[in-house]
Amino acid sequence: MKAPIEFYFDFSSPYGYLASTRIEAMAEKHGRKVNWHPLLLGPAFKTMGMPIMVTIPLKGAYSLRDFPRSARFHGVPYNQPAPFPVSTLAAARLFYWLKEKDERRAVSLARALYKAYFVDGINIGEADNVVKVAQAAGLDASEVRAAIADQRVKDLTKAEVDASLAKGVFGSPYIIIDGEPFWGMDRLDQVERWLKGPF
Amino acid sequence: MKAPIEFYFDFSSPYGYLASTRIEAMAEKHGRKVNWHPLLLGPAFKTMGMPIMVTIPLKGAYSLRDFPRSARFHGVPYNQPAPFPVSTLAAARLFYWLKEKDERRAVSLARALYKAYFVDGINIGEADNVVKVAQAAGLDASEVRAAIADQRVKDLTKAEVDASLAKGVFGSPYIIIDGEPFWGMDRLDQVERWLKGPF
Numbered sequence: 001m002k003a004p005i006e007f008y009f010d011f012s013s014p015y016g017y018l019a020s021t022r023i024e025a026m027a028e029k030h031g032r033k034v035n036w037h038p039l040l041l042g043p044a045f046k047t048m049g050m051p052i053m054v055t056i057p058l059k060g061a062y063s064l065r066d067f068p069r070s071a072r073f074h075g076v077p078y079n080q081p082a083p084f085p086v087s088t089l090a091a092a093r094l095f096y097w098l099k100e101k102d103e104r105r106a107v108s109l110a111r112a113l114y115k116a117y118f119v120d121g122i123n124i125g126e127a128d129n130v131v132k133v134a135q136a137a138g139l140d141a142s143e144v145r146a147a148i149a150d151q152r153v154k155d156l157t158k159a160e161v162d163a164s165l166a167k168g169v170f171g172s173p174y175i176i177i178d179g180e181p182f183w184g185m186d187r188l189d190q191v192e193r194w195l196k197g198p199f
Numbered sequence: 200m201k202a203p204i205e206f207y208f209d210f211s212s213p214y215g216y217l218a219s220t221r222i223e224a225m226a227e228k229h230g231r232k233v234n235w236h237p238l239l240l241g242p243a244f245k246t247m248g249m250p251i252m253v254t255i256p257l258k259g260a261y262s263l264r265d266f267p268r269s270a271r272f273h274g275v276p277y278n279q280p281a282p283f284p285v286s287t288l289a290a291a292r293l294f295y296w297l298k299e300k301d302e303r304r305a306v307s308l309a310r311a312l313y314k315a316y317f318v319d320g321i322n323i324g325e326a327d328n329v330v331k332v333a334q335a336a337g338l339d340a341s342e343v344r345a346a347i348a349d350q351r352v353k354d355l356t357k358a359e360v361d362a363s364l365a366k367g368v369f370g371s372p373y374i375i376i377d378g379e380p381f382w383g384m385d386r387l388d389q390v391e392r393w394l395k396g397p398f
Contacts, residue, residue: 070389
């Protein structure tokens with residue numbers, strides 16, 4: 001078995017969402033698993049000294065046009081959420097808690113969280129909404145609430161985010177295959193070719 | 200005849216160079232001309248409050264890996280130049296001077312300047328080297344030197360750069376088709392589809 005594809009993303013990232021709809025099928029085709037790593041872009045942007053993209057003059061306005069167009073290009077449903085972006089700390093904590101117990105279920109939850117935010121317009125920046133999405137996915141609401149507030153889960157999430165920064169991950173999606181990094185939904189074509197062999 | 204494709208690029212931009220090797224064939228296939236607009240990324244980055252990419256922590260190191268890999272992916276020769284990036288003011292002035300006289304020849308010169316910098320490692324940030332490239336392309340050296348120093352050509356170039364900023368152009372390559380903007384070499388797939396019709 002080849003090493004898994006390391007897939008880093010922020011739950012508030014449109015391009016991370018788009019990539020999440022493709023990455024599993026691409027990996028499967030080439031006999032790989034995907035290791036999902038939600039991260040928080042805030043700390044990465046701080047390291048880079050960068051502002052949040054949609055607030056940047058010129059680029060911000062372009063981005064809001066490119067998000068839905070890229071979604072249409074790839075045939076993925078997309079509704080620009082507001083507020084945007086949001087803090088995805090609660091979503092990330094819930095994911096890492098569930099990943100310890102049942103990794104495939106955590107991936108299903110990640111998809112549900114992305115759909116909630118980018119299709120159904122649910123503000124997953126609010127912990128209460130994260131709980132609702134989890135509940136709809138069959139998880140126990142009080143257990144989920146406890147997990148999000150659990151210091152051990154907070155520490156676990158922080159350790160994952162710190163580890164991603166230490167690996168040089170600075171954007172979403174960010175994909176690593178056998179040590180080779182690819183940043184952006186628009187590198188999936190290179191990812192696909194790399195899976196056939198380094199070029 | 201459909202409106203030309205507006206193609207904005209900086210002579211010091213690796214992705215602009217990659218796009219320059221594709222854009223004419225793509226346009227021709229869809230019955231369009233290409234209007235080449237060299238610009239200076241410096242003023243755009245200043246408007247955005249952004250540093251130069253390769254100096255950004257994390258992203259800078261990634262970029263230096265992505266430039267040659269993207270070139271290999273697209274089958275385009277590429278040697279990372281040093282120094283990088285460089286000021287492309289002299290190159291832009293020469294282009295706009297020549298464009299007034301002979302647009303196709305200006306486009307050939309643009310290709311020669313890109314090749315000089317990204318294949319042959321000639322520092323086109325130095326006016327003397329720009330003159331040499333122009334000379335090799337059959338232009339008269341003293342005429343070229345005079346053009347680069349001509350206040351009218353300086354003003355013309357500044358007006359072009361200001362006009363690109365006023366249109367919201369903030370990167371390289373930046374392509375506009377019938378008012379629709381596309382930023383990045385990695386949007387050429389969307390450019391190609393858009394040329395068949397808006398989506």
